[in-house]
Amino acid sequence: MRRHPVGYRYAYAMFDLAEQQGTLVETLEDLEVVSQVFEDTNLLDEGFRHPNITDTQKKNILTEAFSEKVSTHVLHLLLLLIENKRIDVLHPIVDNYKQLANQAQGIAEATVQSAKPLSEQEQETIAGVFAIRAGKRKLNITNIVDKEIIGGLKVQIGDTVYDGSVSNQLARIKTRMIHGNVSR
Template identity: 40%
Template sequence: MSNQAVANRYAVALFQLAQSKGTLEKTGEELEIIQSVIKSTPELVKTINHPKVTLVTKKELVRKSFSGQVGADVLHTLLLLLERQRFSIVSDLSKAFTKLHHDLLNIADAMVYSAKPLTDEELKQVELVFAPKAGKSRLIATNKVDKELVGGVKIRIGDRIYDGSIKGQLNRLERNLLAGNR
Protein backbone atom coordinates (compact mmCIF):
# COMPACT_ATOMS: atom_id res chain seq x y z
CA MET A 1 0.00 0.00 0.00
CA SER A 2 1.33 3.45 -0.88
CA ASN A 3 2.42 5.88 1.80
CA GLN A 4 -0.31 8.30 0.74
CA ALA A 5 -3.02 5.65 1.18
CA VAL A 6 -1.67 4.73 4.61
CA ALA A 7 -1.46 8.41 5.59
CA ASN A 8 -5.07 8.90 4.48
CA ARG A 9 -6.22 6.00 6.66
CA TYR A 10 -4.47 7.37 9.73
CA ALA A 11 -5.77 10.87 8.95
CA VAL A 12 -9.35 9.62 8.67
CA ALA A 13 -9.05 7.73 11.97
CA LEU A 14 -7.54 10.75 13.76
CA PHE A 15 -10.11 13.05 12.14
CA GLN A 16 -13.02 10.90 13.31
CA LEU A 17 -11.58 10.73 16.82
CA ALA A 18 -11.05 14.49 16.97
CA GLN A 19 -14.51 15.13 15.54
CA SER A 20 -16.15 12.91 18.15
CA LYS A 21 -14.26 14.73 20.92
CA GLY A 22 -14.83 18.18 19.41
CA THR A 23 -11.11 18.88 19.08
CA LEU A 24 -10.73 19.30 15.30
CA GLU A 25 -9.16 22.76 15.46
CA LYS A 26 -6.79 21.80 18.28
CA THR A 27 -5.71 18.58 16.57
CA GLY A 28 -5.07 20.42 13.29
CA GLU A 29 -2.92 22.99 15.11
CA GLU A 30 -0.99 20.20 16.86
CA LEU A 31 -0.26 18.50 13.54
CA GLU A 32 1.03 21.82 12.19
CA ILE A 33 3.33 22.14 15.21
CA ILE A 34 4.69 18.64 14.55
CA GLN A 35 5.29 19.47 10.89
CA SER A 36 7.17 22.65 11.75
CA VAL A 37 9.31 20.83 14.34
CA ILE A 38 10.14 18.09 11.83
CA LYS A 39 11.06 20.66 9.16
CA SER A 40 13.19 22.74 11.50
CA THR A 41 15.06 19.82 13.13
CA PRO A 42 16.37 17.32 10.58
CA GLU A 43 18.41 15.70 13.38
CA LEU A 44 15.16 14.44 14.92
CA VAL A 45 14.15 12.72 11.70
CA LYS A 46 17.64 11.27 11.24
CA THR A 47 17.57 9.82 14.74
CA ILE A 48 14.09 8.38 14.31
CA ASN A 49 15.01 6.82 10.97
CA HIS A 50 18.35 5.46 12.18
CA PRO A 51 18.23 1.64 12.28
CA LYS A 52 20.52 1.30 15.32
CA VAL A 53 18.35 3.49 17.57
CA THR A 54 15.97 1.29 19.56
CA LEU A 55 12.22 1.73 19.46
CA VAL A 56 12.18 2.55 23.18
CA THR A 57 14.69 5.37 22.62
CA LYS A 58 12.72 6.68 19.63
CA LYS A 59 9.48 6.71 21.64
CA GLU A 60 11.17 8.52 24.52
CA LEU A 61 12.58 11.09 22.08
CA VAL A 62 9.14 11.71 20.57
CA ARG A 63 7.56 11.98 24.03
CA LYS A 64 10.18 14.51 25.17
CA SER A 65 9.96 16.46 21.91
CA PHE A 66 6.19 16.79 21.76
CA SER A 67 4.69 16.29 25.25
CA GLY A 68 3.15 19.52 26.44
CA GLN A 69 2.81 20.72 22.83
CA VAL A 70 0.37 18.08 21.58
CA GLY A 71 -2.53 16.23 23.12
CA ALA A 72 -2.71 12.57 24.07
CA ASP A 73 -4.45 11.50 20.84
CA VAL A 74 -1.85 13.04 18.55
CA LEU A 75 1.02 11.78 20.70
CA HIS A 76 -0.49 8.29 20.69
CA THR A 77 -0.75 8.47 16.87
CA LEU A 78 2.92 9.44 16.61
CA LEU A 79 3.95 6.56 18.86
CA LEU A 80 1.80 4.17 16.86
CA LEU A 81 3.47 5.33 13.66
CA LEU A 82 6.85 4.70 15.28
CA GLU A 83 5.88 1.17 16.30
CA ARG A 84 4.69 0.38 12.79
CA GLN A 85 7.73 2.02 11.18
CA ARG A 86 5.54 4.59 9.43
CA PHE A 87 6.83 7.82 10.99
CA SER A 88 7.79 9.08 7.52
CA ILE A 89 4.09 9.64 6.68
CA VAL A 90 3.55 12.29 9.36
CA SER A 91 3.66 15.11 6.81
CA ASP A 92 1.22 13.34 4.46
CA LEU A 93 -1.04 12.54 7.43
CA SER A 94 -1.09 16.20 8.43
CA LYS A 95 -1.97 17.32 4.89
CA ALA A 96 -4.73 14.70 4.61
CA PHE A 97 -6.15 15.76 8.00
CA THR A 98 -6.17 19.41 6.91
CA LYS A 99 -7.92 18.49 3.66
CA LEU A 100 -10.60 16.54 5.56
CA HIS A 101 -11.11 19.49 7.90
CA HIS A 102 -11.32 21.97 5.02
CA ASP A 103 -13.79 19.73 3.19
CA LEU A 104 -15.98 19.65 6.30
CA LEU A 105 -15.91 23.45 6.53
CA ASN A 106 -16.29 23.89 2.73
CA ILE A 107 -12.91 25.64 2.46
CA ALA A 108 -10.46 25.33 -0.43
CA ASP A 109 -6.83 26.26 -0.87
CA ALA A 110 -5.99 28.53 -3.79
CA MET A 111 -2.59 29.17 -5.34
CA VAL A 112 -2.45 32.63 -6.92
CA TYR A 113 0.35 33.09 -9.45
CA SER A 114 1.28 36.66 -10.28
CA ALA A 115 4.12 38.56 -11.95
CA LYS A 116 4.77 40.53 -8.75
CA PRO A 117 3.99 39.85 -5.08
CA LEU A 118 0.38 40.62 -4.16
CA THR A 119 -0.57 42.55 -1.05
CA ASP A 120 -2.68 40.98 1.67
CA GLU A 121 -5.61 43.13 0.56
CA GLU A 122 -5.30 41.88 -3.04
CA LEU A 123 -5.20 38.26 -1.83
CA LYS A 124 -8.30 38.86 0.31
CA GLN A 125 -10.06 40.27 -2.75
CA VAL A 126 -9.14 37.17 -4.78
CA GLU A 127 -10.48 34.99 -1.94
CA LEU A 128 -13.78 36.89 -1.86
CA VAL A 129 -14.31 36.88 -5.63
CA PHE A 130 -13.30 33.29 -6.36
CA ALA A 131 -14.82 31.46 -3.37
CA PRO A 132 -18.34 31.47 -4.90
CA LYS A 133 -16.95 30.56 -8.34
CA ALA A 134 -15.30 27.50 -6.81
CA GLY A 135 -18.47 26.64 -4.88
CA LYS A 136 -16.73 27.13 -1.52
CA SER A 137 -17.68 29.19 1.48
CA ARG A 138 -14.09 30.39 1.87
CA LEU A 139 -10.72 30.29 0.12
CA ILE A 140 -7.27 30.35 1.65
CA ALA A 141 -5.08 31.99 -0.97
CA THR A 142 -1.32 31.73 -1.20
CA ASN A 143 0.66 33.93 -3.57
CA LYS A 144 3.50 32.65 -5.73
CA VAL A 145 5.47 34.95 -8.01
CA ASP A 146 5.86 33.70 -11.59
CA LYS A 147 7.95 36.13 -13.68
CA GLU A 148 6.78 34.48 -16.94
CA LEU A 149 3.22 35.80 -16.51
CA VAL A 150 4.11 39.40 -17.54
CA GLY A 151 0.97 40.68 -15.78
CA GLY A 152 -2.39 39.61 -14.39
CA VAL A 153 -2.98 36.54 -12.26
CA LYS A 154 -3.51 32.82 -12.68
CA ILE A 155 -5.44 31.06 -9.91
CA ARG A 156 -5.44 27.34 -9.18
CA ILE A 157 -8.20 25.97 -6.95
CA GLY A 158 -8.01 22.20 -6.73
CA ASP A 159 -7.83 20.99 -10.32
CA ARG A 160 -9.39 24.16 -11.78
CA ILE A 161 -7.31 26.96 -13.23
CA TYR A 162 -8.61 30.48 -13.83
CA ASP A 163 -6.14 32.20 -16.15
CA GLY A 164 -6.42 35.98 -16.29
CA SER A 165 -2.75 36.52 -17.01
CA ILE A 166 -1.47 38.46 -19.99
CA LYS A 167 0.53 35.41 -21.05
CA GLY A 168 -2.64 33.29 -20.99
CA GLN A 169 -4.55 35.88 -23.01
CA LEU A 170 -1.75 36.03 -25.58
CA ASN A 171 -1.71 32.23 -25.83
CA ARG A 172 -5.49 32.14 -26.40
CA LEU A 173 -5.21 34.88 -29.02
CA GLU A 174 -2.45 32.94 -30.79
CA ARG A 175 -4.53 29.74 -30.82
CA ASN A 176 -7.54 31.60 -32.20
CA LEU A 177 -5.48 33.26 -34.93
CA LEU A 178 -3.89 29.95 -35.95
CA ALA A 179 -7.31 28.29 -36.01
CA GLY A 180 -8.74 31.09 -38.15
CA ASN A 181 -11.12 32.36 -35.44
CA ARG A 182 -11.38 35.91 -34.21
Protein backbone atom coordinates in the same frame (compact mmCIF):
# COMPACT_ATOMS: atom_id res chain seq x y z
CA MET B 1 -3.49 16.78 -3.37
CA ARG B 2 -3.44 13.03 -3.68
CA ARG B 3 -4.38 10.66 -0.93
CA HIS B 4 -1.47 8.72 0.47
CA PRO B 5 -2.65 5.08 0.75
CA VAL B 6 -1.39 4.53 4.30
CA GLY B 7 -1.27 8.13 5.49
CA TYR B 8 -4.91 8.68 4.60
CA ARG B 9 -6.08 5.91 6.93
CA TYR B 10 -4.25 7.41 9.88
CA ALA B 11 -5.39 10.90 8.89
CA TYR B 12 -9.01 9.81 8.62
CA ALA B 13 -8.87 8.13 12.03
CA MET B 14 -7.45 11.34 13.55
CA PHE B 15 -10.04 13.40 11.69
CA ASP B 16 -12.88 11.20 12.92
CA LEU B 17 -11.67 11.46 16.51
CA ALA B 18 -11.12 15.22 16.31
CA GLU B 19 -14.52 15.75 14.71
CA GLN B 20 -16.23 13.81 17.50
CA GLN B 21 -14.42 15.88 20.11
CA GLY B 22 -14.83 19.19 18.28
CA THR B 23 -11.07 19.76 18.00
CA LEU B 24 -10.54 19.83 14.22
CA VAL B 25 -8.58 23.08 14.22
CA GLU B 26 -6.55 22.35 17.37
CA THR B 27 -5.57 18.91 16.08
CA LEU B 28 -4.49 20.39 12.76
CA GLU B 29 -2.36 22.98 14.57
CA ASP B 30 -0.75 20.25 16.69
CA LEU B 31 -0.03 18.08 13.66
CA GLU B 32 1.50 21.03 11.82
CA VAL B 33 3.71 21.82 14.83
CA VAL B 34 4.97 18.23 14.94
CA SER B 35 5.51 18.17 11.18
CA GLN B 36 7.43 21.45 11.31
CA VAL B 37 9.65 20.21 14.15
CA PHE B 38 10.41 17.04 12.20
CA GLU B 39 11.23 19.10 9.14
CA ASP B 40 13.35 21.68 10.98
CA THR B 41 15.35 19.13 12.98
CA ASN B 42 15.58 16.50 10.25
CA LEU B 43 14.65 14.01 12.99
CA LEU B 44 13.23 11.43 10.59
CA ASP B 45 16.28 11.16 8.40
CA GLU B 46 19.09 11.65 10.86
CA GLY B 47 17.62 10.46 14.15
CA PHE B 48 14.96 7.86 13.69
CA ARG B 49 16.61 5.96 10.85
CA HIS B 50 19.74 5.27 12.88
CA PRO B 51 19.99 1.50 13.49
CA ASN B 52 21.13 1.86 17.13
CA ILE B 53 18.06 3.82 18.26
CA THR B 54 15.39 1.49 19.61
CA ASP B 55 11.64 2.06 19.39
CA THR B 56 11.56 2.69 23.13
CA GLN B 57 14.18 5.42 22.78
CA LYS B 58 12.22 6.96 19.88
CA LYS B 59 9.04 6.95 21.97
CA ASN B 60 10.88 8.57 24.88
CA ILE B 61 12.24 11.28 22.59
CA LEU B 62 8.77 12.02 21.22
CA THR B 63 7.12 11.94 24.64
CA GLU B 64 9.71 14.28 26.10
CA ALA B 65 9.55 16.65 23.14
CA PHE B 66 5.79 16.82 22.62
CA SER B 67 3.96 15.76 25.81
CA GLU B 68 3.31 19.36 26.88
CA LYS B 69 3.11 20.87 23.41
CA VAL B 70 0.43 18.79 21.65
CA SER B 71 -2.75 16.95 22.59
CA THR B 72 -2.58 13.43 23.96
CA HIS B 73 -4.26 12.15 20.80
CA VAL B 74 -1.54 13.54 18.57
CA LEU B 75 1.14 12.18 20.90
CA HIS B 76 -0.55 8.76 20.86
CA LEU B 77 -0.58 8.90 17.06
CA LEU B 78 3.18 9.50 17.04
CA LEU B 79 3.78 6.62 19.43
CA LEU B 80 1.54 4.36 17.34
CA LEU B 81 3.47 5.31 14.21
CA ILE B 82 6.69 4.27 15.95
CA GLU B 83 5.15 0.95 17.04
CA ASN B 84 3.89 0.22 13.53
CA LYS B 85 7.13 1.39 11.89
CA ARG B 86 5.18 4.05 10.00
CA ILE B 87 6.71 7.29 11.30
CA ASP B 88 7.91 8.00 7.76
CA VAL B 89 4.31 8.71 6.68
CA LEU B 90 3.89 11.59 9.14
CA HIS B 91 3.96 14.31 6.47
CA PRO B 92 1.33 12.60 4.27
CA ILE B 93 -0.83 12.12 7.38
CA VAL B 94 -0.64 15.85 8.14
CA ASP B 95 -1.41 16.77 4.52
CA ASN B 96 -4.35 14.35 4.29
CA TYR B 97 -5.71 15.46 7.68
CA LYS B 98 -5.51 19.10 6.61
CA GLN B 99 -7.43 18.27 3.47
CA LEU B 100 -10.15 16.45 5.45
CA ALA B 101 -10.42 19.19 8.09
CA ASN B 102 -10.59 21.94 5.47
CA GLN B 103 -13.25 20.09 3.52
CA ALA B 104 -15.36 19.64 6.66
CA GLN B 105 -15.09 23.37 7.41
CA GLY B 106 -15.80 24.53 3.84
CA ILE B 107 -12.25 25.75 3.33
CA ALA B 108 -10.16 25.24 0.21
CA GLU B 109 -6.53 25.88 -0.62
CA ALA B 110 -5.88 28.15 -3.59
CA THR B 111 -2.70 29.02 -5.42
CA VAL B 112 -2.73 32.44 -7.04
CA GLN B 113 -0.03 33.27 -9.55
CA SER B 114 0.52 36.93 -10.25
CA ALA B 115 3.19 39.07 -11.89
CA LYS B 116 3.80 40.93 -8.62
CA PRO B 117 3.23 40.11 -4.96
CA LEU B 118 -0.38 40.61 -3.88
CA SER B 119 -1.25 42.79 -0.89
CA GLU B 120 -3.32 41.38 1.98
CA GLN B 121 -6.36 43.31 0.74
CA GLU B 122 -5.95 41.97 -2.81
CA GLN B 123 -5.65 38.43 -1.45
CA GLU B 124 -8.79 38.89 0.64
CA THR B 125 -10.72 40.23 -2.37
CA ILE B 126 -9.59 37.33 -4.56
CA ALA B 127 -10.41 34.86 -1.79
CA GLY B 128 -13.91 36.31 -1.47
CA VAL B 129 -14.65 36.20 -5.19
CA PHE B 130 -13.24 32.75 -5.85
CA ALA B 131 -14.66 31.18 -2.66
CA ILE B 132 -18.11 31.84 -4.08
CA ARG B 133 -17.13 30.36 -7.46
CA ALA B 134 -15.69 27.27 -5.79
CA GLY B 135 -18.68 26.89 -3.48
CA LYS B 136 -16.51 27.20 -0.38
CA ARG B 137 -16.91 29.24 2.78
CA LYS B 138 -13.29 30.40 2.73
CA LEU B 139 -10.13 30.19 0.63
CA ASN B 140 -6.60 30.04 1.99
CA ILE B 141 -4.45 31.71 -0.62
CA THR B 142 -0.83 31.06 -1.42
CA ASN B 143 0.55 33.78 -3.69
CA ILE B 144 3.26 32.80 -6.16
CA VAL B 145 5.00 35.53 -8.13
CA ASP B 146 5.54 34.52 -11.76
CA LYS B 147 6.66 37.36 -13.99
CA GLU B 148 6.06 35.23 -17.10
CA ILE B 149 2.30 35.68 -16.80
CA ILE B 150 2.93 39.38 -17.55
CA GLY B 151 -0.23 40.57 -15.78
CA GLY B 152 -3.56 39.34 -14.51
CA LEU B 153 -4.00 36.25 -12.37
CA LYS B 154 -3.94 32.50 -12.57
CA VAL B 155 -5.96 30.90 -9.75
CA GLN B 156 -5.90 27.18 -9.00
CA ILE B 157 -8.39 25.66 -6.57
CA GLY B 158 -7.99 21.91 -6.43
CA ASP B 159 -8.09 20.68 -10.03
CA THR B 160 -9.79 23.80 -11.38
CA VAL B 161 -7.70 26.57 -12.93
CA TYR B 162 -9.00 30.05 -13.69
CA ASP B 163 -6.49 31.61 -16.06
CA GLY B 164 -6.96 35.33 -16.56
CA SER B 165 -3.30 36.02 -17.20
CA VAL B 166 -2.13 38.30 -19.99
CA SER B 167 0.22 35.56 -21.25
CA ASN B 168 -2.75 33.18 -21.62
CA GLN B 169 -4.78 35.81 -23.46
CA LEU B 170 -1.86 36.47 -25.82
CA ALA B 171 -1.48 32.72 -26.43
CA ARG B 172 -5.20 32.46 -27.31
CA ILE B 173 -4.93 35.42 -29.71
CA LYS B 174 -1.89 33.84 -31.33
CA THR B 175 -3.72 30.53 -31.75
CA ARG B 176 -6.73 32.25 -33.30
CA MET B 177 -4.52 34.18 -35.68
CA ILE B 178 -2.66 31.04 -36.75
CA HIS B 179 -5.91 29.16 -37.35
CA GLY B 180 -7.58 32.15 -39.01
CA ASN B 181 -10.35 32.45 -36.43
CA VAL B 182 -10.13 36.10 -35.42
CA SER B 183 -13.84 36.64 -34.87
CA ARG B 184 -13.73 35.75 -31.14
